[in-house]
Amino acid sequence: ETGVTQTPRHLVMGMTNKKSLKCEQHLGHNAMYWYKQSAKKPLELMFVYSLEERVENNSVPSRFSPECPNSSHLFLHLHTLQPEDSALYLCASSQDSGVRETQYFGPGTRLLVL
């Protein structure tokens, strides 16, 4: 595998379910990100991990819980979600090296909350 991978690609869950999204990067990067893309809205940054420590949490509800066990893996644990949480969830990674770093994205997980 190369680049950034995400599983599952599609997920349907009820409001009482607990599920997790997984992201893995094969680029040797040291920063990872979760973004949310809702219909007709810009990508919204949710969480940033740099060197496996969370450095940014953009006021995301606690029903979203990230986990970064090492520099290659990032999880987003979901529980008691709401229908308005249905969206495309994108993971990205970058090499935290200064001004000209570029973030590389995975294919996303399309989430539907019923």
Next chain:
Amino acid sequence: DQQVKQNSPSLSVQEGRISILNCDYTNSMFDYFLWYKKYPAEGPTFLISISSIKDKNEDGRFTVFLNKSAKHLSLHIVPSQPGDSAVYFCAAKDYAGGTSYGKLTFGQGTILTVHP
């Protein structure tokens, strides 16, 4: 308040002609700008970037222009090809506060359709 705006939701261009995608921003602390392309069912793919110390960057058929005084950037694709049909996002990076990573702020995207 949206700090990065792409005011054209869609653009339709004939194959072989020039495509010009525009992006405006309001935050003067942005110092690095990127364009991403996104096909359906895929994540955004990095296309081209420009630092705030430059006003132009070129890579093959893709050129990005930056006008700092107008807080405006544009992506030119010439000649346009049907395979360029996708959603194009501009993004801006802000290093304010001395953080060692960059936060990307995205525009809403412009759907480009290139007709054969």
